Amino acid sequence: GEHIPDFWGILVVSRDPDTRLPRIEESRAAQPNPKCDVKRQLSLLWRNELANLLRKNHLPKYNGKSKSFICEKLASKLCAETLLRQLTDEIFERDYTVYN
Structure with missing residues (x-):
């Protein structure tokens, strides 16, 4: 995580083991960019x-x-x-x- 800014959200894509369909989970919610001008x-x-x-x-x-x-x-x-x-x-x- 050291290369990803703290304010960026993180989504993790995996495959559901039962349905084999893609599953998207939010690992970290996005925050406003503190340097936004x-x-x-x-x-x-x-x-x-x-x-x-x-x-x-x-x-x-x-x-x-x-x-x-x-x-x-x-x-x-x-x-x-x-x-x-x-x-x-x-x-x-x-x-x-x-x-x-």
């Missing part, structure tokens, strides 16, 4: 994605403000759990064709 993660989003987060959370548009200003505002106004969930949604929905 929401503002840094927000900086990975494109401007239009940050604008989506502002809109979804009924915050001002902050036209003309820098990305870092917007990231700071989002991080100060919303809880990390909400932001991380929304950030993940934005990245999954990212449209790479707009920059082809």
Whole structure:
């Protein structure tokens, strides 16, 4: 276990001796990453994605403000759990064709 960070969860896959089917057991529950920096993660989003987060959370548009200003505002106004969930949604929905 010395190579696995303490906050990582561990799942063990084995074969059920009776059914011979795979069995998954949680050996250790995952914990939040203590080094998680929401503002840094927000900086990975494109401007239009940050604008989506502002809109979804009924915050001002902050036209003309820098990305870092917007990231700071989002991080100060919303809880990390909400932001991380929304950030993940934005990245999954990212449209790479707009920059082809």
